[in-house]
Amino acid sequence: MNKKRFGKAFLCLLVCLFCLNKMVQGQIIIWTFYNTATSTGTTGSEAQLSATTVDANIETPVLTRGAGAVTGSGSARGFTGRFQITPTYYDAILNDSYYEIKVAPKNGKYVSLTTLNATLRPTSGSANTYRWVFSLDGTNFIELGPAAVTITGTDTNGYPQATIDLSSHIYLQNIPSGTTITFRMYAWGGTVASGSFGFGKSNTSGSNSITIGGAVTDYPMVAGWAFGSLASGAIATPLNANYNNPGIQVTSIDRGLGLAAGSLSRGYASTAKNANATKAAAIANNAYYEIRVNPKLGFEANLNAIDFRFRSLSIGPRNYRWMYSKDNGATFNELGTTDGVFLLSDGEGEVSPLIDFSTNTDFKNLHNTSTIIFRLYLWGNTSTATVFGFGRDVTLATEPTFKVHGTVIGEVLPVDLSYFKANRQGSTVKLSWETASEKNNSHFDVIRFEQAKPKQVVGTISAKGNGLAAQQYGFTDFNPPAATTYYQLNQIDLDGKFKLYTPMHVKAIAAASELKVSVNKEGYVKVLVQSDVDKAASLSIVDVTGNKLIAKQIILVKGANIIQLDEKLNAGLYIAELQSVNSERLSVKFIY
Numbered sequence: 001m002n003k004k005r006f007g008k009a010f011l012c013l014l015v016c017l018f019c020l021n022k023m024v025q026g027q028i029i030i031w032t033f034y035n036t037a038t039s040t041g042t043t044g045s046e047a048q049l050s051a052t053t054v055d056a057n058i059e060t061p062v063l064t065r066g067a068g069a070v071t072g073s074g075s076a077r078g079f080t081g082r083f084q085i086t087p088t089y090y091d092a093i094l095n096d097s098y099y100e101i102k103v104a105p106k107n108g109k110y111v112s113l114t115t116l117n118a119t120l121r122p123t124s125g126s127a128n129t130y131r132w133v134f135s136l137d138g139t140n141f142i143e144l145g146p147a148a149v150t151i152t153g154t155d156t157n158g159y160p161q162a163t164i165d166l167s168s169h170i171y172l173q174n175i176p177s178g179t180t181i182t183f184r185m186y187a188w189g190g191t192v193a194s195g196s197f198g199f200g201k202s203n204t205s206g207s208n209s210i211t212i213g214g215a216v217t218d219y220p221m222v223a224g225w226a227f228g229s230l231a232s233g234a235i236a237t238p239l240n241a242n243y244n245n246p247g248i249q250v251t252s253i254d255r256g257l258g259l260a261a262g263s264l265s266r267g268y269a270s271t272a273k274n275a276n277a278t279k280a281a282a283i284a285n286n287a288y289y290e291i292r293v294n295p296k297l298g299f300e301a302n303l304n305a306i307d308f309r310f311r312s313l314s315i316g317p318r319n320y321r322w323m324y325s326k327d328n329g330a331t332f333n334e335l336g337t338t339d340g341v342f343l344l345s346d347g348e349g350e351v352s353p354l355i356d357f358s359t360n361t362d363f364k365n366l367h368n369t370s371t372i373i374f375r376l377y378l379w380g381n382t383s384t385a386t387v388f389g390f391g392r393d394v395t396l397a398t399e400p401t402f403k404v405h406g407t408v409i410g411e412v413l414p415v416d417l418s419y420f421k422a423n424r425q426g427s428t429v430k431l432s433w434e435t436a437s438e439k440n441n442s443h444f445d446v447i448r449f450e451q452a453k454p455k456q457v458v459g460t461i462s463a464k465g466n467g468l469a470a471q472q473y474g475f476t477d478f479n480p481p482a483a484t485t486y487y488q489l490n491q492i493d494l495d496g497k498f499k500l501y502t503p504m505h506v507k508a509i510a511a512a513s514e515l516k517v518s519v520n521k522e523g524y525v526k527v528l529v530q531s532d533v534d535k536a537a538s539l540s541i542v543d544v545t546g547n548k549l550i551a552k553q554i555i556l557v558k559g560a561n562i563i564q565l566d567e568k569l570n571a572g573l574y575i576a577e578l579q580s581v582n583s584e585r586l587s588v589k590f591i592y
Contacts, residue, residue, distance in 0.1 A: 026226075028055040028111075029103065029212040031063060033077045034202035041202055045074030055399075057109045057216040061101050063199075068097030069187070075121065078158070078200025078209070083127035085190050089148060090486055091451070092188040094505055097127070099187075099199070103212065104180040110220055111175045112243060114167040115213035116144070116183070118199060121158035122151050126195025127187040132164060133502070135182045136171055140417060141502045144169075150189070157201050158209070166214070168246050174220040174407075215243060215399050219305060220407050222293065223251040224400030225268070228393035232265035239268050243400060247299035247408035249292075253390065256286035256375070267311055267349070267391025272381050279321060279339065282379035287317075289378075289390070293404060294371040303363040303372065303406035305356045306335075311349035312342045312388040318380030322355050325373040326362055332375065333362075349392045349401075363406070374404075415441050415491050415499070418470065422487045422504040426585030429477040429506055431487055439466040445490040446475050449503075450483050457490075484508045517576045517590040525565040525592070527576060531556040537580040539563060544573050556580070 030053035033042040042049065048064045065071070069081035081099070086092045105111040122128040131148040133141040144164050151159055166172045175181060187197050199209045215224065224243040238252035253268055255261070258276070262269035270289075276282040295301045306322060320342065322335040335355055343350050357363055366372065378388070390402045420433040431446060441463035449455040464471040477487075488503040514530035527539060534557050541550040550567050569592045578586045 026213060026215075026228075027053070027208070027211040028058060028214050028216065029053070029061055029101075029210075030208050031079070031199070031210040032202045032206070032208045033079060033200050034205055034207055036205045041077035042079060042200075043074040044076060044078040044080045044196075044198065044200065045071040046079065047071065049079055051210075055216050057106050058111060059104045059106060061103050063210070064100045066096035066098040066100060066184070068092065068095035069099065069197075072194070072196045075156075075196060075198065075200060077202045078121060078198055080121070080196040080198030080200070082193060082196050083187050083190055085193060086127070086188040088451075089129075089131060089186060089188060090503055090505075092127075092186040093503070094484075097187055098184040100185075101183040101210075101212075102180050103175075103183070105175060105177045105216060107177045109177050109216050109218065111181075111214055111216050112167075112221065113169075113172040113175075113181070113212060113214040114165075114243075115211070116164040116166055117161065117208075117211045117213075118185070119158040119160045119201070119209045120151060120198070121156065121200055122154060122197045123195045124154050125190060125192035127190040127197040128152070129189040130185050130187040130197075132183060132185050134172070134184070136175075136179055138180070138182050140419060141182075141184065142171065143502070157203060158199070166212075167243075173246070174217075176220075217400070217403060217405075219307070219403075219405040221245070221400070221403050222248055222301065222303065222406040222408065223291070223404045225253065225390065225402040226393070226400045227266050227268060227391040227402075228395070230266055230268070230391070232263055234261035234263045235268060236261040245301075245408050247296050248301065249294040249296055251291055251293060251404070253402070254290050256288040256290060258282070258285040258287035259289070262387035262389065264311070264387050264389060264391065266393050267389045269311075269387045269389035269391070271387055272317070272378070272384055275381060275384060276317075276379040279319070279377060279379055282377045287378050288375040290373060290375045291404070292371055292373050293366075295366055295368050295408065297368040299368070300409045301366040301370075301406055302409075303366070303404065304358040305354050305405040306374065307354050307403045307405065308376075308390060309349045309351050309392075309401040310342065310388070310390060311347065311392050312344060312378075312381075313347065313386055314344050315383040316342075316344070316381050316386040316388040317378035318342055318344060319378070320352075321377050323375045323377060324362070325375075326370065328371060329373055332373075347392075348394050349390075351401075417489070417491075417501060420489055420501060420504055422506050424480070424506050426579070427478075427480075428585075429480040429485070429487070431475040431477070431504075433473050433489060435471045435473075437467065437469075438463065438471065440494045441466070442492045442494045444473065445492065446477075447488040447490055447503075448477065448480070449486050449488070450481055455488070480506070482508060515576065515578050515586040515588050517588055519590070519592055520564075523568045525567075525569070525576075525590075527563045527565070529556055529561040529563065529578060531558055531561060533558050535580050537578055540577045540579075541565070541569070542575050542577065544575070549574075 035041045068084045072082035129150040132144040135141040223241040238254040241251045259270040262271045320340045323332040415438040416436040418434040446459035448458045486503040489501045492498045516528040
């Protein structure tokens with residue numbers, strides 16, 4: 001998918017804010033390096049390893065290494081590599097010192113990720129500091145977590161690392177099929193080339209070394225409930241969603257006064273206080289479940305559908321109707337054209353038809369002042385003792401079985417960087433970058449640094465505009481170091497918030513050629529070029545107004561080259577320019 005188009009489309013799904021009610025779904029991707037059949041497992045030096053457990057709606061991820069993390073002697077029941085001796089994070093990036101995992105939902109599915117866990121094992125002198133990053137295009141990476149982590153010990157069984165929260169990150173929610181999430185774990189800090197750093201160990205059955213938590217759905221999801229882990233027992237209080245879009249207030253299921261809490265494992269259950277024979281009776285007796293959807297300040301929601309699994313037996317409710325209110329419960333409107341009927345055939349619950357309201361304008365452009373109240377009215381029960389409710393998950397499933405679908409747009413959009421490039425061009429370095437969208441962006445600082453030297457801001461570029469239109473930017477560094485140099489963008493909002501993007505590097509250049517000019521007593525110009533290699537070049541003489549007076553194509557040999565020009569000039573100030581085929585450009589002023 002085109003990166004620019006994806007950036008625009010995807011920003012229309014979510015905006016990253018920390019959400020108190022996080023998505024706590026199950027592990028949808030697992031690597032364990034223990035072999036139950038043989039009580040052994042991996043050698044640790046395999047070229048790559050597929051995940052051992054994968055959600056059926058996700059393409060099987062593969063664990064691989066970057067070029068800077070070659071296989072070594074391995075480690076039983078693990079996956080290791082020998083990392084290049086790189087002292088800093090930026091060295092690790094430059095040398096491709098990483099492990100990599102790619103996650104892609106299957107056709108027609110959406111994946112939302114919540115957690116990342118890993119057990120890591122360094123040996124003495126190996127790389128021992130790491131940082132996770134991710135990308136949606138395989139090129140531009142975003143850092144995860146607040147800082148790099150250093151492991152100080154060398155326990156052969158490895159160290160379980162702190163969980164990395166993915167649930168509140170904008171780019172890791174509702175990822176559509178056709179998009180691949182690339183995770184990389186860069187590692188550095190080693191002092192010996194023979195040391196190994198990697199994942200594991202998995203010493204027992206069920207000992208997982210890498211897990212990624214989340215959920216897969218058929219549509220973008222605003223809120224979702226998974227009931228698979230709920231134990232038997234009446235839940236009298238409202239039940240918060242397991243997944244809550246970061247731009248939506250915490251969403252929960254509650255009951256009307258006509259329902260009482262009922263006990264049912266793997267479900268949010270109730271009993272009816274009255275035998276409600278008709279819809280009118282259910283409405284009059286407040287026999288309903290209720291949820292409220294309210295965007296946070298600064299967000300806009302568009303709701304599309306409700307998808308739910310419900311359990312009701314023969315003496316329980318037989319009929320239902322979803323209704324909604326936009327005026328805080330003063331009036332309610334029916335959803336759909338007919339009342340629903342439960343099959344009453346499955347004690348594990350049945351998947352009810354999707355409630356699609358995607359064309360209803362009442363659910364479009366909802367803001368913080370707009371609260372939608374959904375109610376599921378239930379009637380037709382002949383008993384006040386039978387238990388019914390949302391659920392049950394047929395297995396201990398982690399995918400939500402009660403979902404509100406839709407999208408959320410942040411009114412304050414972040415800056416979405418499509419690309420950032422840095423290239424040497426002669427004696428300068430040209431930088432270019434593009435944003436797919438931006439709002440409240442003040443400016444970019446261009447930061448330059450070399451190995452073991454402090455960073456410095458070498459330029460500031462003002463923002464061009466707000467909205468979803470792509471904006472291109474450029475900057476030229478006219479005095480770059482000859483050594484390998486890093487360039488990094490720091491984007492600053494109008495409110496002072498900032499974001500540092502992954503640095504780009506330009507390689508060191510060979511010793512620059514030397515250019516000198518003299519005029520002999522006969523009035524001819526002599527040019528001395530000290531060249532580092534054999535190469536073709538063009539030599540020009542221009543006046544101070546930029547007019548090119550002399551132009552010659554020359555062949556330089558390594559070492560000293562003397563070129564005498566046959567043309568004579570008028571008295572004045574001139575510039576000699578040398579342009580070589582490798583884009584190196586030198587110039588020097590001289591007086592004739």
